[in-house]
Amino acid sequence: MYKLFYSPGAASLAVHAAIHESGAAHELVNVDLNVPRTDDYLRLNPQGTVPTLVIDGLAHRESAALLILLAERHPEANLAPAPGTPGRAEWLQWTVALATSLGGPFRLWFYPRDLGLEAHDENSRAPVRRTLEAGFERIASHLQAHGPYLLGERFSIADYQLCMYMRWSRAMPKPATEWPELDRLARLVSARPAWRNAVAMEGLRGWHLDSAEPVQ
Template sequence: MYTLYYGRGAASLAIHAALHEIGVPYQLAEIDLDAGQQRSPDYLRLNPQGKIPTLLIEGQPFTESAALMLILAERHPQSQLAPAAGTLARAAWYQLALSLANDLGNNFRLWFYPSDIGSSEGDAATRGAIRQRIEAAWERLDARLAANGPYLLGEAFSGVDLMLTMYMRWSRNMPRPATDWPALRKYADMMRARPSWQHVSHVEALSDW
């Protein structure tokens, strides 16, 4: 049994969808980020960094959304989350998971939390640089999907598609959202129609996107 501590639309979203894809029983515990519940003593006991998500696995807390995707894929080899262990497709999948987390996850963190690096929303130069890095990632991913889609691994859906969809959603209010790129737009339409995505959007009451 799993318990996912999630925030609406937060980095927990891909893990929420992954749990639904696997089809195992899980519980949800909502953390209201706007109310600062991630800094409550009870939550900090589970995740001293005060970040979302935390996944309880057999009662033990684990964090970092990309790591949780890897852990779930390993624990549920029959799921569609990752290609079979030991294959080259699995190697490509690891590479994608880590590069999405580094190229998009880290930059989005800085975009939404500029104070992490002592910057501010008004620091145009730093924000411009972060935006450029995020847009460069969209450019690469758009080319990849146009050449070898419809999923990141080609023909087969996997958990990295849930990660990418989550990151794309986070760009919806940016000057150039990911859906400005044509192959990414098509990909978003396909992923948003997926039952697991529809389910998490409904449960997390995500009205936009």
């Protein structure tokens, strides 16, 4: 059984949805990111971040790495193209690229102290916003030519990863769903039972949790 340390809607969401997609038994432990981490948790994850996934007593970290690990451990679930098959390299490429081109900048968007600032103002957030919007623009262009999913007609858990980052943009001046291609992907992904199960268990509301629901 997996033990997933998560925080609702945080970087653990894609991993949580992927576990549901795999059908694997799992236990959830909610980590409150607004309070100092316990010593026990810091022994599992010295960074104090989520997700942490414990497998056979060993703790593993980093959302993108955990998605790759789950795809390897559950080939029967078709979470990603199998090693050596068409699309595998592209899937790995997207999994890493999303973590760097969106995950990194979002860290700066939400945590100004990483930039040495006590709080963001309009000027300090502007370059981070440009970076994120440029990232979404590139992905939208790809989807326009090769969608509806990142791998074309085939869903993979990289789409969960992208949808997680898109959700983080919902309060930005230009949310990711302003791009029609990204909005379409979000509606396809959020209709999947595994995504619905994960967001229900995390108590999340709004934002394409229903394919007929307006963006909030």
